[in-house]
Every structure is written in structure tokens, then in C-alpha cells.
Amino acid sequence: MRRLEVILVVAGCAAFSAAGCSKASGGPHATGAETFTSPPPGSPSLAAGGSIGGAAPSGAAPTNSAGSPDVPRAIEEADIYKRVGSTLYVLNAYRGLEIVDISNLGAPRLAGRVPLAGTPVDLYVEGSVAFVTVSDDFRFGLAADGSMQPQRGSRFVAVDVSVPSQPVVFSDLPIDGQIETTRIVGNILYVVSHNYWWYVWGAPLGAAPSAVAAGATGPVLTSGDDTTFVASFDVTDPAHPRQVAKIDVPVGGWSEHANVTSDRVTLAVSGWDISGPRTRFQVVDISDPAGALAQGAQFSCDGVVPDRWSMDFDPVRGLFRAVVGGNWNGGAALQIWATPIASAATTLSRLSIDVAESLSAARFDGDRVYVVTTLTADPLWAVDASDPKNPVLAGSVSMPGQLDFIEPRGDRLLALGHTNEAGQPFQLAVTLLDVSTLATPKLVSRVVFGSSWSWVGAQPDEMQKAFIVLDPPPLGIGLILVPVQGFDSKSYAYVGGTQLVDFARDGLTLRGFLAHPGSVLRSFPATDDGTALAAFSDTMLQTIDASNRDAPLEKGRLDLARWVQALAVFQGKVVELSGDWYRGATELDTTDSSEPDAAPPLATFAVRAPQAVMFQDGNVAWLLAHDYTSGTAWLQAVDMTAPLHPAARGRLDLATGEAPNLGGGWWGYGDEAVLVGHSLAVHRQLYGLVPCPTTGKCSGNAMPADELLVFDLSDPDHPRQAATLSLPDSAWSWGLQAYGHFAWLTHFEWDSRSSLGKYYLDRIDLADPANPALLAKVNVPGVLAAAAVDGTHVYTLETWWATDGSAVTTYLHVLELTSAGTARLRGSAQLQGYPAGSAIEGGFAWVASLAYSQSGVSSARLTTVDLGAIAVTNEQAIEASWPWLRRAAGGKLFLQAGWADQGMLVYDLTDLSKPAFEQFFRTQGWISDVVVAGGIAYLPSGPYGVPMIRLASP
Numbered sequence: 001m002r003r004l005e006v007i008l009v010v011a012g013c014a015a016f017s018a019a020g021c022s023k024a025s026g027g028p029h030a031t032g033a034e035t036f037t038s039p040p041p042g043s044p045s046l047a048a049g050g051s052i053g054g055a056a057p058s059g060a061a062p063t064n065s066a067g068s069p070d071v072p073r074a075i076e077e078a079d080i081y082k083r084v085g086s087t088l089y090v091l092n093a094y095r096g097l098e099i100v101d102i103s104n105l106g107a108p109r110l111a112g113r114v115p116l117a118g119t120p121v122d123l124y125v126e127g128s129v130a131f132v133t134v135s136d137d138f139r140f141g142l143a144a145d146g147s148m149q150p151q152r153g154s155r156f157v158a159v160d161v162s163v164p165s166q167p168v169v170f171s172d173l174p175i176d177g178q179i180e181t182t183r184i185v186g187n188i189l190y191v192v193s194h195n196y197w198w199y200v201w202g203a204p205l206g207a208a209p210s211a212v213a214a215g216a217t218g219p220v221l222t223s224g225d226d227t228t229f230v231a232s233f234d235v236t237d238p239a240h241p242r243q244v245a246k247i248d249v250p251v252g253g254w255s256e257h258a259n260v261t262s263d264r265v266t267l268a269v270s271g272w273d274i275s276g277p278r279t280r281f282q283v284v285d286i287s288d289p290a291g292a293l294a295q296g297a298q299f300s301c302d303g304v305v306p307d308r309w310s311m312d313f314d315p316v317r318g319l320f321r322a323v324v325g326g327n328w329n330g331g332a333a334l335q336i337w338a339t340p341i342a343s344a345a346t347t348l349s350r351l352s353i354d355v356a357e358s359l360s361a362a363r364f365d366g367d368r369v370y371v372v373t374t375l376t377a378d379p380l381w382a383v384d385a386s387d388p389k390n391p392v393l394a395g396s397v398s399m400p401g402q403l404d405f406i407e408p409r410g411d412r413l414l415a416l417g418h419t420n421e422a423g424q425p426f427q428l429a430v431t432l433l434d435v436s437t438l439a440t441p442k443l444v445s446r447v448v449f450g451s452s453w454s455w456v457g458a459q460p461d462e463m464q465k466a467f468i469v470l471d472p473p474p475l476g477i478g479l480i481l482v483p484v485q486g487f488d489s490k491s492y493a494y495v496g497g498t499q500l501v502d503f504a505r506d507g508l509t510l511r512g513f514l515a516h517p518g519s520v521l522r523s524f525p526a527t528d529d530g531t532a533l534a535a536f537s538d539t540m541l542q543t544i545d546a547s548n549r550d551a552p553l554e555k556g557r558l559d560l561a562r563w564v565q566a567l568a569v570f571q572g573k574v575v576e577l578s579g580d581w582y583r584g585a586t587e588l589d590t591t592d593s594s595e596p597d598a599a600p601p602l603a604t605f606a607v608r609a610p611q612a613v614m615f616q617d618g619n620v621a622w623l624l625a626h627d628y629t630s631g632t633a634w635l636q637a638v639d640m641t642a643p644l645h646p647a648a649r650g651r652l653d654l655a656t657g658e659a660p661n662l663g664g665g666w667w668g669y670g671d672e673a674v675l676v677g678h679s680l681a682v683h684r685q686l687y688g689l690v691p692c693p694t695t696g697k698c699s700g701n702a703m704p705a706d707e708l709l710v711f712d713l714s715d716p717d718h719p720r721q722a723a724t725l726s727l728p729d730s731a732w733s734w735g736l737q738a739y740g741h742f743a744w745l746t747h748f749e750w751d752s753r754s755s756l757g758k759y760y761l762d763r764i765d766l767a768d769p770a771n772p773a774l775l776a777k778v779n780v781p782g783v784l785a786a787a788a789v790d791g792t793h794v795y796t797l798e799t800w801w802a803t804d805g806s807a808v809t810t811y812l813h814v815l816e817l818t819s820a821g822t823a824r825l826r827g828s829a830q831l832q833g834y835p836a837g838s839a840i841e842g843g844f845a846w847v848a849s850l851a852y853s854q855s856g857v858s859s860a861r862l863t864t865v866d867l868g869a870i871a872v873t874n875e876q877a878i879e880a881s882w883p884w885l886r887r888a889a890g891g892k893l894f895l896q897a898g899w900a901d902q903g904m905l906v907y908d909l910t911d912l913s914k915p916a917f918e919q920f921f922r923t924q925g926w927i928s929d930v931v932v933a934g935g936i937a938y939l940p941s942g943p944y945g946v947p948m949i950r951l952a953s954p
Helices: 460-466
Strands: 004-006 081-084 087-092 096-101 109-114 119-126 129-142 148-160 168-175 178-185 188-195 227-234 242-250 255-260 264-273 276-285 294-302 311-314 319-325 332-338 346-353 358-365 368-374 377-384 392-400 402-409 412-419 427-434 442-449 468-470 478-488 493-504 507-515 522-525 532-536 540-545 553-559 564-570 573-580 585-592 603-606 611-617 620-627 632-639 647-653 672-676 679-686 705-712 720-726 732-739 742-750 757-765 778-780 783-787 793-801 808-817 823-832 834-841 844-852 858-866 871-877 884-889 892-897 903-908 916-922 931-933 936-938 948-950
Touching: 081 119, 081 522, 087 119, 087 129, 119 178, 129 168, 129 178, 129 188, 148 178, 148 188, 178 255, 188 255, 188 264, 227 264, 242 276, 255 311, 264 311, 276 319, 294 319, 294 332, 294 346, 319 358, 319 368, 332 368, 346 392, 358 412, 368 402, 377 402, 392 442, 402 460, 412 442, 427 478, 427 493, 427 507, 442 493, 442 507, 460 522, 468 522, 478 522, 493 532, 564 611, 564 931, 573 611, 585 611, 585 620, 611 672, 620 679, 672 732, 672 742, 679 732, 705 742, 732 783, 742 783, 757 793, 778 808, 778 823, 783 834, 793 834, 808 834, 808 844, 823 844, 823 858, 823 871, 844 884
Parallel strands: 358 402, 834 884
Antiparallel strands: 004 834, 081 087, 087 096, 096 109, 119 129, 129 148, 129 916, 148 168, 178 188, 188 227, 227 242, 255 264, 264 276, 276 294, 311 319, 319 332, 332 346, 358 368, 368 377, 377 392, 402 412, 412 427, 427 442, 468 478, 478 493, 493 507, 522 532, 532 540, 540 553, 564 573, 573 585, 585 603, 611 620, 620 632, 632 647, 672 679, 679 705, 705 720, 732 742, 742 757, 757 778, 783 793, 793 808, 808 823, 834 844, 844 858, 858 871, 884 892, 892 903, 903 916, 931 936, 936 948
């Protein structure tokens, strides 16, 4: 029997009642029955590719001097990139560590890569070693009893980059929690990480902490018990990094920031108590050069610390200072503590700024403190804090808009903010202020740029890494680089790139802008003299000639993360359908099967549409392309007999209104397509409102148009639209599948006398694509899961919900098609919960299911059914949240874990009756397909490219 993914049934809210719900032979329908009444579609359910509620699912290492009490240790803060001469290191959210050769700025080249899953935090390069930290790491391992052991947290990875083309991982160290920030001081890496109580380590979704697998990484946390910790790691030997010390800090807030110096870390955690917002501070002494930690003083104050720039520690005078904001439009305050030693802190003073405005920015510069509050205009408050026991408001200046980040430059301030003064809402602005006389700060100059609602791709604590100020030579002109992003309301498109701004002592000048093909994150000098720049997003690196600041030019570009929508294997090469709507173009890229993420590809065929889907028919790749900006669509044949030389064959332009939205539909409410022999069948539904369940038709609303478009692809040079077939009587239809020369669908018809109805199979004979024949509909219980190739047997899934919602039961039905045009029930297998994907092969069915208890705890199961005996042969727990069974292929079963613990669980099918867990492979993002070829499972994953799982031999 042919393997097929199962399209899942939606469940109604009906009870096991007398209305067609009698339970006989293990199901709600009697064995031998040939008529069936079922719950309607549209109730809480999972569907193919969907989720609850119908949403889309998806050499020798260098050492540092350790320092001594007499020689302060150097402190280094990292970013997500590092340029070392003509080598650029990028920590990419989609691809991990990428090493780029930029010696030729006109043709940057990817020299090497280390795939890493997780969210980028920091990247350091120390000589020939790169140190990388990522958060949001999840993986499974096998416990001693053979069960899966989930592990969540973060990771520290040391990489030997002495040979950029052959980077080698020295070490890979798990770290608890989600890393917030790091610093390297001397030989010690200091990490601030947060454990969230709701992110229970190792438990199924909703499970109590007691359900955590024994030995799982991380603490067992109960509701409300967030903890933060500071840990130190000795990285002198990158092949053997070791944790030196760790201090846990209980927290109970929702905003957390760290002030880090070479001797101490001060954590600020803001939350609410009965009197309003409050911030608790915790000092951790990190002065020991060997990495020992000591817990220091705890102190608190009213108000919220908004970011790290609102805190400052002066080690000379032993003063800690913080600017805090009140409630919404609750003003701001400066509070100062004396803390000459880490273990003690005494409040010295509090200066309140009582205005009906909100704190938007603060910055310390020696004895000066700058505070910005905003409502419709920004007052900049200049505070003289030279007397820490009596800080005073020295002066202020009011400006339109708001300031978000301040960069002191002696008696001048440069600031990044937002304003409406140029006529568009929330544009970006750079402001120059004169603070030479603290009592009379002055607005000197401002430039406004970007589209409406623009932003910079950096968190507030990291704004100085994106807002780059290149100081001028003596009496020269400095340069500010802003990686700006925004939405153009005129073109309805996201736009962004690098904005250049000149600054001198007494003025700013808006210079040129260069658009970037992606959501730009950083812009920075690419050469030491600053005449060449570079900018990157997570998808693209761009080099820039800035010799003419009014007209910067692109010198070269390099794909950092090709967006892969779909994949097929032609003649041993991997051919990817790449691109995304954001960049407005799609292409076919030929890559080596051993390195599908290599850049650049071996060959490219341009599609020139923001959206397309691919079908493989022998050595022909068929593309159904759709340009939603113009409403046009077309079919294109591409000959892949020689994948390194793709050749265009025939093309068919579709008439207006015949453009299927194959990339934008979802279960039951969007377009779907399948190859049936050499025909392409496209199922379309044009919805108004679904008819009323009690009358069959709501007043003024017609049934949805339900039709099948048939394209004859037998001649790749002359594709043609062969027919359009109307599908009558459908209130809902979905699940287009192909067997032999038939296309199969399931549709639903309401019973006007109750809240139930009937499912029917529709079979369309496409032996002659110009004359498709719709066979008589066949009543079945639930939605088609699979059918025998000879058409004698079908398998359906049907889900029933108890009236009180206390139980959900799914039935896998086995039916034979009779000569009388009916489907006779042979038997049913009962499963607990609602289905989360299925597959059928070799006389067995595998169904993933999810169930909830009344206490809200969920459980996931993988159930095996012998279709001959119609009996459950195995049931096992799935230790992952929101699992989704994607496919059976190559003797393996593939289940995708979702959301918190994204990845692919692989089961071995040597014994079809009892799948055996084999491995967990960490992924990110939603996997669009699983393609197995040559002992490798390829997982096209959009911007995350094509992760590969090397499969164990059976």
C-alpha cells in the first residue's frame, strides 16, 4: 500500500448520543453500516499543517592575562558580529556561525559555517577561537531506561577558526535557562541567565513540575518561581571550558537588566507590589580573577528601570545610580546609593521629576545625568549629580517627539528617537544637543528619515551596537550609521537599509540612504579607513561604497540565509524553491546534495514572482507562480534533466481570477493542489459565509463556490488548462489526494434537523484531463485519511467531543467500497484525544494525538493500528509539546515537535507494529516538508534553510 500523510478530521461538539452515535465494535458506528452521521467541521481541532484554533502551525587557543588586584581586568562586550581585518564573523539566527571573506568587497564569499540552533546572544573572537552563546536551545537525549530525556536551556560553543574554511567545534557546553547577557573579563566568561517557571524543563505541555523527567537539565520550577543566576566559566582552555561558580537570584518581575563592570554585576528586576511598580537590585561580586562569585547587597526602590543605560556604577566613589520610571505618565526619578563594597548599599538621595509623562531614555556621563520624559513633546532634563547626597535639576529643553537612546560626546549629546514633525507618524530622527552649559541645554540640530513607524533592529540594552557613531578626526566630519527599518504605507511594503548622517560640532547633515534586501540589523565599517561599509540582515550581507556619502552604492552582496520553501531531488542534486514575499522574488536553486545551504547555489532559475509552489513530474519541475501585486499567475515548466543547467520549457498564463492562493490557504479554507499522473488538479473554494447548520442556508448567503481546475501537463512544452469541474452540495471540502488516475476529496453536508451532518468522498476520474468525471459521492464517517491504490478500501478519521468537553475521542475507520456505491464499515480503532497528524504504510497506520485532562494537563501519544486486524498494537507517550506527525518515509517515522521544543523526532519502523524512538533533531521555524533521499532527510524550513538528518540504517 502506498504511503500517505493523513488529512485530519475536525471534530464537532456533539455528544455520544442517540443521534447516530451508538458505540459498536469499538466506534460510534455499527460494523457493517453504510450510512454515517458525523460531527461538523469547524470545532476545536487540528488540521494538516494547522494548530488549535486554525492558526498556521510552523590549534592551540589564545589566552588572556588573568589580571591581578593591581591590574584591572579588561572587560569585553560582544555583539552578533565581529570583523577581524578582512574576515567577518556573523552569528546568524537562521544558520549559526558564518565566516565571510570580505577581502574582495565586490564579491564577499562564505568561507565556512558552523550550524547552530538557538537564538543568537553573543559572539566573541579571541585570536583563533570564536566563543558563541545562544539561548532557546532544546534537544532530546536517551535516558538509561530508553525513554526520551528533554533538555532545555542555552549553550556556549567554542570554535577553532584558525582555518576559516574548516571551522572545528572545540567544545559545546549546556547552560541552564535563557541567557540574557554575557561579558568576558580576563579569562572568565560571565553569564546572566533566566529560568522561567512556565518554561518547565522536560515536561509535556501543561504538566506539573513533578512530571519532569529525572536527570533533565535545569531546575524544577513551580508557578511564579522565576529565578535568575549569574555564572562564571573559565575559558582559558576552549576545548575544556568549565563552570567556576554560580549564584541564584530569586526574581518575581517582568523586566530585567544588568549593569556590568569588571568587579561586579548589578541586576535590576522590575515588577509590581501592592504600592505599584518597584525594582529590586542584587549585587554579585565578580572581582576574583579566577571566577569565584560572592552574593552582595540587595536593595530596592519604587519605579521601573527601563534598560541598562538607566543604571551606572562609579567604582571610584562607590556610587550606584539608577533612573526609574513611574506608572504610565508617572514621571521619573534618580536614586543614588553608596555601595563602596559589593556587600553593602545605603540610600543617599532620590530626586523626583514629577511630570505627567513617561520615561523614554536616560544616560549617565560622569557627574551628569540626562533624563528624557515624553508625552507629546520631549523634555530633556539635565541633572547635576556631583553631590550624590543632593542631586539637582540644572536645566531642561523641550523638543518635539521623543528620544530613545542617548550617546554622550563631551559637551554634546547625540540621540536617536522618533518624531511626527515631518508629517509622518513615528519617523526616526537623530538629534544633536549642546550641553556645554548644563543649566541651558540646547537643541542644535535634528534630521528626520525613514518611513512611518520606523525602527532599529536592536533591543534597548543593545542600542549602542546598532546606532554607530564614528567620531571625526580633529576638525573633521563624523559619520553616524543607522540601520533603519519601516513600513511604507504607500507601497504597502517593508523598506529598510543604511542611513548615513554627518555630524559636526554644531550641526547634523542628512546624507545618503542605501536600501537593504532584508530586515537590516547592523551597519558598520568594512575597512579601517571607513570608506567602505557593510550591512547585514539575517538573510543577506551587503558591502557598500561610501566614498560619496550622498550616494552610497552597493559593491557586492552575499546570501547568508536562503529562504527555502520547498525541495526536490533531481539527478542526485537538491533543487530548492527559494525566496520569500518580503524580498519579492522566487527562484529555483540547484545545490549539492551534501550541502544544500551552500552559498552561492550551483545554478539558478529565476521565477520572478513573490510566491510559487513546485511539483515534480519526472525530470520536470512545474512551478505554479503567483504575483499578488498584479493579480497574475502562470504555470512554468523547467527541465531538470541537467540540474546544473535548468532550462525553461512551456509556460501557461492563467486568466484573471484563476490564480490559486496555494501559499496562503489553510485547512478547509484555502487552495490545495496535487499531481494526478501528468495532470495538476487545483482545488479552489471561494468563501462567503458557511451555510447555517439548522437550515442548510443562511438568508442572503449562497453556498461557497467549490471547483477543481485541471491542467494537462503531459507536454512540458505546451501546458494547457484542460477543464474546470464544479463540485456541488459542499458546505466544506478539503484533503485533495491522488491515487492512480483519481483525485479524492472529502466534503461535508449539514443535516438541517440537527447540529450534525454527513461526510462524503468525492472521486474525480482524470484519465482524460479534458473530460474529468465526478463519480457519485460516497457517505463515510469522517475525513479521508488514505485509500488503497486499487480503490477498494478507504481509511478515515473522525473525532467526537463529549457534551461536557471532558473527553475527546478519535476513531480510525476501515471501510470497503461496494459495487452499490456505498462504503461499508469493517471496523474502527479508538484513540484518545484529537489527531495531530497521521501516516499509513505497509498495512499499518500511525496516529499522533493530543488529549487534555480536566486539570488542564496535556498529553501526547503515538498510536499504531494494524489495519488488517483493525487493532491497536502499540501506544507510547510523546515527550514533546504540540507534536505533529509529518511523514513515514525511508523506513522512518517523522514527528515535528512544536513551539517551545521545536525539532524532529525520528522513529525507526523496522517493526511496523511498534515504532522505536531513534533520535531528536533540533530545528527552528516551521518545516514545510520532509524529503528523504540517499539516507538523508531534508527539512526545507523557510529562512532556516535545509537542515539535514542523517538516518541510521535499519
